[in-house]
Amino acid sequence: MTLPARFLAHAQALIPAERRFDDPMATLAYGTDASFYRLLPKLVIRVEAEAEVISLLKAAVADKVAVTFRAAGTSLSGQAISDSVLLVLGDHWNGRDIRNQGEQIRLQPGVIGAQANAWLKPYGRKLGPDPASINACKIGGIVANNASGMCCGTAQNTYHTLAGLRLVLADGTCVDTESQDSVTQFRESHADLLATLEQLGEEVRADEALAARIRHKYRLKNTTGLSLNALVDYTDPLDILGHLLVGSEGTLGFISSVTYNTVVDLPHKATALVVFPSVEECCRAVTALRSQPVAAVELLDRRSLRSVQHKPGMPTFVQHLSSGACALLIESTAGSTETLQTQVAQVVATLASFEVEQRIAFTTDPTENARLWAIRKGTFPAVGAVRETGTTVIIEDVTFPLERLAEGVNRLLALLEKHRYDEAILFGHALEGNLHFVFTQGFNNPEEIARYEALMADVAQLVAVEFGGSLKAEHGTGRNMAPFVELEWGTQAYQLMWTLKRLLDPHGILNPDVVLSEDPHIHLKHLKPMPAADVLVDKCIECGFCEPVCPSRGLTLSPRQRIVMWRDIQARQRDGQNTTALEQQFQYHGIDTCAATGLCAERCPVGINTGDLIKKLRTASAEHGRTASWAAEHFATLLAGGRVGLRLANGAQRLLGAPRMARYAAGLRRVSQAVPHWPAALPQAQAPVQFSAPSADARPRVVYLAACVSRAMGPASSDAEQTPLIDKTRQLLEKAGYQVVFPEGLDALCCGQPFASKGYPDQGEAKRQALIRALLKASRGGLDPVYCDTSPCTLRLVDNLADTRLDLYDPVRFIHSHLLDKLDFTPQQAPVAVHVTCSTQHLGQSQALLDIARRCSREVVVPEGIHCCGFAGDKGFTQPELNAHALRSLKNAVQHCNEGISTSRTCEIGLSEHSGLDYHSLVYLVDRVTRPKAVHADMPLVAPKEGEHAAIS
Incomplete structure (x- = not known):
């Protein structure tokens, strides 16, 4: 079914072509979020302004077109996908307004959560919500899912720290609850809607049983269904409306800005790990800790601990714990060290009466704190890393009443065993009774889907019915729990949610089948395939944590999208389909525009470096092996040619002038992409290094590895600094009292990065090994430190360095560790x-x-x-x-x-x-x-003559 022509015409007139996508590659790439569902949108629109959202919603209502809003796509329950129109936040949703010394902050929905906290940090404040995805997820998603986290609990989630909202309803009406003019206009234009909300609130509050049930449900961590607590907590219909939008997952309206009441960010913290011999003893301790000064109490079952027990840095005792062991990771925070000490003593005294199997005492050391939290944070990726190719990782989160937590843990573990999820682990935010269970799941055959269906049915009955808990504590209802909302809430509350949905979205265009669905099997449909693509990326769970650090995100593809596309291409090829067109698109969007710097691996829960896949693909298509080998063998000649090219280029620029030369170059580049871009800061040619014999003096020696780019590229002619980097570096090192020496045959040396990044790893590794041999010789077998003047070359050399004799430094590490005390x-x-x-x-x-x-x-x-x-x-x-x-x-x-x-x-x-x-x-x-420093001022500096450098032969 295609989109109505009138809607398409409206979108085309409103949104530039570069922000509209309907091709197979783009719809697949954008149609993937962190959940285990997939829908392919018919049209993806990158929206950059509220006015665009308003106009598109009005058109969608007129033509009955379903619309889904997308922020970062880190949602786990299928709430950020669509088979209709997907509106993705573009670059221009990053506004912020910090008020009252950080006590409040107004944010647009495109702000990443961690960035908001960075803005608040100088004020000693932070957002209340602290989801695990805070380095990637955006404010729009945090609000729409009422996300919480490890320290947030229920008191500091978005619902309870909300100060104001600016929202757009399905009919395109915008209201800002912090603007009196906007509120006045809305009260007039939507008087009937507000009157209905007010009446619903009065009816709910008058129904003592229903009101009591709602209050009970929200004493727990709960994101199942719509936020009915708005009807019992507030009487003003505008307050009700604003709080209904929180946790609505885009089904009731679009949130274009939110104002938070922030919370204090306490600077001092202490962390401990305490292992109890049983789940029962552990959960008794949780109950005791609830009244203590603790910021976080994370429960880890024996399986969780077992999943990380062989990781580097793990305490050895973890390998020898009893089969029923259960641990608590406890953190206390305070505004001063004195207060922290008092709190820690109080917590220790509280735990003194409990039977403990092992413990790591409270520590304030940042390194030890990080090591302890690595145990907790490593559990999820540990499961993901061992799963079979073709399966996905599912992380569910439920809440049990705290007084029945131990029973809930054991019953949940029994269910996982019953359904043969032997790899499953369980951990969670114990103070809230909030448990996450993680397991691997295949959806490749009916038997696997039936097993998953049976597990979910049993979990829903156990948590929602037997224990009166919540099926979604913080991950949002999505499609995953939509069929179970009535089971958890009961028919009366469930129908009330539908009443609210139809009141605010009468045409049902906003994110259909999310939160509320009339399809009892929606959680078993549109299941995402996870086909094998390459061993380098098969463990990818498509969470999107990698995306914020990718330079090509928004231009072409992100790391997640590259993997999604390559998986699809490989699956199509195995099915005998012609993938030529997709591969041609992927060449530019996936391969050519990938920086391959590997920052994605730093953010990936399972450590995937998408750049490694791209380099492998470049290697597979590399056709100039002989040329690469010649260049490797004649590197000094290549470098000399580079200097000649720079001299000619700078000569042409001086003759014609930089602006005219840039225009000529741009014109030539339009004719042929083989013509390189002419940068405004074009380097001048760097003269070759002139060597002299090292001096025989008492100064400590440092071997200076000048990277090939430093040897070829001098400063730009426009740069205020005209001293070449090599001379400036030598000057600094000698100022600090070092004798600077260079490896012999310097112009022939290279770390091999240019070759490896182009798809010629063998030639690159040969150059790297030759350089390592030269550095070992120059450093007298590793006796002298080696200073490399660019970080990329240093990283290339130290990565998997087998010869530990070499003491290699980039500029930062050498200055920080060797020069600060000398200058x-x-x-x-x-x-x-x-x-x-x-x-x-x-x-x-x-x-x-x-x-x-x-x-x-x-x-x-x-x-x-x-x-x-x-x-x-x-x-x-x-x-x-x-x-x-x-x-x-x-x-x-x-x-x-x-x-x-x-x-x-x-x-x-x-x-x-x-x-x-x-x-x-x-x-x-x-x-x-x-x-x-004075201690070095009188040292004899026997330096080479101007323009000469010492070499080791």
Whole structure:
């Protein structure tokens, strides 16, 4: 069934073509969320303004077109997919207004939760909701699902911390509950609707049994169905309306902004792990802890602990716990260390009377805290990592009344055993009686689907009927629990939900079959296939946690979408279908525009690096192996050719002028994509390094590995810093008292990254090994540290480095660990922009880079939302649109800065072009603001002559 022509014409007139998608690749890519369901939308629209949403909803009502809203797509229950029209939030939903020193914050729905907390952190505040997906999920989804989390409980979820909403109803009407004018107009235009809501509220509150049931249900963590508590908690129909939207999962309206009452972010915390010999003893302890000063109490059953017991850093005792053991991870937070000590003593005293099998005492050490939380956070990916290819991971969450928690745990475990889910684990937010159970599930045959259906039926009967709990504590009803809403709530409350749905969405166009469905089998339909694609990505659970850090997200495909597409292509090929057209699309959208920097692996729960898949695909299609081998064997010649090319390019630019040259180059590029992009910050050619013999003096030696880009590319002619990086680095190292030496045959050396990224891993590894041998020789078998002047090359060398004798450093780590005590810093007043490269993040040096920058400048700016610049080696020349897209917000973010710093020469080209600032290496800034400490000031500096450098032969 196609969409009505009138609606399509309206969408085409309203939305530019680049924000409308109806091709098979785009609809599949956008039709995937984190759930185990899939629907393919007929039309995907990236909306950028409230006015667009209003206009589209009016058209949808007129033509009875179903519409679903999509924020980050991290939803687990199938609430962010559609087989009709999918409205996806674009870039321009990131507004915020911080009020009263952070006590309130107004946010648009496209803001990522963690970013909101970053804005609030200077005020010592945070959002109440703390979902596990907070680094990826967006405010729109947090509100629409009434998400909570480990520390949130029920008191601090969106419903209870809501201060105001701006919403759009199905008929396109907009009302802002914080604007008196808007409220007045709405009360006039929608008087009948508000009167009906008011009457429903009066009827519910007058029905003592129903009102009591609603209050009981929301004493528990509960997101099953619509938020009926709005009818008993509020009398003003506008308050009722606003709170009904919370947890409505896009079925009642669109939320275009929300104002939160924030909560205090206590800075001091202590964490402990306590293992009890039985579930019963563990849950008795939970009851006792409920009245204690604890922020989080996470329960882990024996299976959960077993799933991570062999992980690095796990306590050895975890492997030897009894079969019935059950653990609590306990955290207490406070505003001061003294208060924290008092609280910890109180908690310890409370637990003293309980039988304990093992324990790790409370610790305030950040490293130990992180290690303990890694046990809890590692359980879900541990299940995902061991599942069979073709299956998915399902995480359900239910709530038992706390007084019956132990019985609920044991009964739930028994159900999982009954239905043969032997790999299933159970953990949860114990203070709320909220349990998550995780299991692997295949949907490839009727028997597997029947097994899942039987489990869900038994779980629903156990939790909702026998225990009076909630079937969805925090993940939202979605499609998954829609058939069971009546079972949990009873017919009267269920019909009340339908009354509200039909009142606010009379034509049923908003997210049909989500939360409420007339199809009792909707939870068994539209099940997502998870076909094998490649061993590198088969463990992907399509959660979308990777997406915020991907530079191509929104331009072409994200890592999740790349995997989705490759899975589909492989499945189609196995079915004998012709995939030529899809593969041609995937070549550009999936392969060519992938930066392959691997930041996605840092966010992935199961550690998948989609870039590895892309490199593998590039290798499979690489056709110039002989050329790559020649280039590897004649690298010095290649480098010399690069210098000649830069000289010619800069000569042409001086002759014609930079603007005219850029226009000519752009014109040629339009004729042929083989012509590289001409960046505004085009580097000048760097003269070859001139060597001299190392001096025989008492200074400690450091081997300086100047990366090939540093050896070929000097500063841009427009850069205020005209000293080449190699000279500036040597100057800084010698200032700190080091003798700088270089490996011999430097121009022939390369870490191999250019070859590996182009699909020639053998040639790349050969260059890497040759370089490692040269560095071992230069460092006297590892006696001297090796300083590499760019982070990407350092990462390439240290990754899987077998020879541990080499002591390799990138600029950040070397400066932080070797130079801070040798130099005096006088920070400059001028603000500086800092770009933390992908490789710096992989090397674990992000914080160290910021620490150094803050020693150098009174004001350090890290642009929001830029995790990767997208230059990706040479992508800034060959796919400049990737670099431009990744840095589209950079200029506004750094406009008051004087300069920018980074640790990658190629990244700095794109950063300079798209910011209007000069970006250069960190060493320029450090050298400018430092002088030798007195202990080094009198050291004899026997340096080579100007322009010469010491080499080891």
